[in-house]
Amino acid sequence: MSILARALHIVFMILGNIWFFVRDYIAVPLRLANPQDHRSRADEILPNEVRQKWEREQDELQKKLILKDNKCIKEMFKCHKVKDCKDHGYYIAGVDISFVKDDLVNACAGLVVLRFPSLKLVYEDYKMVELTEPYIPGFLAFREAPFIVDLFDTLKQTKPKYYPHLVMVDGNGILHPKEFGSACHVGVLLDLPCIGVAKKLFQVGGLENNQEHKEKIKQLKKGGATFPLVVDSGRTLGMALRSHDGCTKPIYVSPGHLVTVETAVKLVHCCCLKRVPEPVRLADINSREYIRQNFKPTTDNQAT
DNA sequence: GCGACAG
């Protein structure tokens, strides 16, 4: 008996060592040579203790998470339902961070505020920042959220009247391995209603971008059509949404803070002039443009 | 014993 157990143990150790050899000496250098894939590199450089610290921080913040519509959001949605195109003094913010090509630290954080429901731009702010944390799937907020909070501080100090009633974040809300994506993180830190909008499916809780999923996408016949994203636990963590008629690839909407799934989807759909809702889209393209205009690359900090 | 993984 014990001999069999020892033999199995040795076999697993050998298999493990082969695996590590393959990973460290063959697979990783190959992936590093491929500029498409930054994830593998990021994965390698996250120390275990940091990961645990981040997980604890997520647990703490998650205690403050509220997944119901707050009063303001209900009002905002009511205004839209009457198909009244007059503005009602509501503001929606969009945030995004754009990166400098071949540069691991320099990036631009952007914040835009649009009037709702006319989607007219009333405030914008862009700031070059130096990233300190890597991108680790599941921990996006630790890389981006501090800069976003900083932009909101500036907004509050300079133009408080444009402080928004809702934030849209480029990334997921509760559609996340721990049901606490970057939209939740940002929403709780700001204590504002927040919605996560992702352009690709985060494959969690049994959700997969497989044939079955693609079939469901085909069934979205027109703009506004949705299907729920249900994970193994049976919980609906978000919706796939076809933004409008002329766009087949859906976006993935999930609540971040102080909104329900249903309201999140409807509000995002109200903001979709293109595939991606205007707040996120403007933050994205404008911060990219800001880099082009204002950032002069130096020989330092360039990736090999 | 690892696998997949938003930006």
Place this chain on the structure above:
DNA sequence: ATCTTGTCGC
């Protein structure tokens, strides 16, 4: 996340 041109369709 980032880099690419034209091309297809409305």
